[in-house]
Amino acid sequence: MERRTFLKSAILLPGLCASLSAPGFADSSKASQASMHYQTSPNGSKQCSGCQFFIPAADPKANGSCKIVDGSISPNGYCMAFAAK
Numbered sequence: 793m794e795r796r797t798f799l800k801s802a803i804l805l806p807g808l809c810a811s812l813s814a815p816g817f818a819d820s821s822k823a824s825q826a827s828m829h830y831q832t833s834p835n836g837s838k839q840c841s842g843c844q845f846f847i848p849a850a851d852p853k854a855n856g857s858c859k860i861v862d863g864s865i866s867p868n869g870y871c872m873a874f875a876a877k
Contacts, residue, residue, distance in 0.1 A: 822862035828871040830861055835874070841867035844875045 840846040845859040848867065855864040860873045 825863050828861050828873050830871040832866045832869050835870040838870055838874045840865050840869045844877045
C-alpha cells in the first residue's frame with residue numbers, strides 16, 4: 793500500500809466511525825417499518841405482543857421493540873414478519 797493511500801485512510805476512518813455511532817443512526821440490521829408494512833393496529837388476532845420477535849418494554853404502558861423491525865413497536869401493532877409464539 794502506498795504511503796499516501798494509507799494516510800488518507802488513517803484520516804478518514806475515525807470520522808466515519810464517529811458518524812456511524814452517532815445517536816439517531818438507524819440500525820442497518822433491522823428493516824424499516826414502512827418496508828415491513830408495520831401498522832399500529834392488529835390484523836385480526838395477529839398482533840406484535842403475540843409475535844416471537846416482539847420485545848416488550850420494561851414499563852407495560854410503553855411501546856416495545858422488535859428483533860426485525862426498527863423503531864418503537866406497539867404491542868397491538870402488526871407487520872408482515874409476524875410469527876406466532
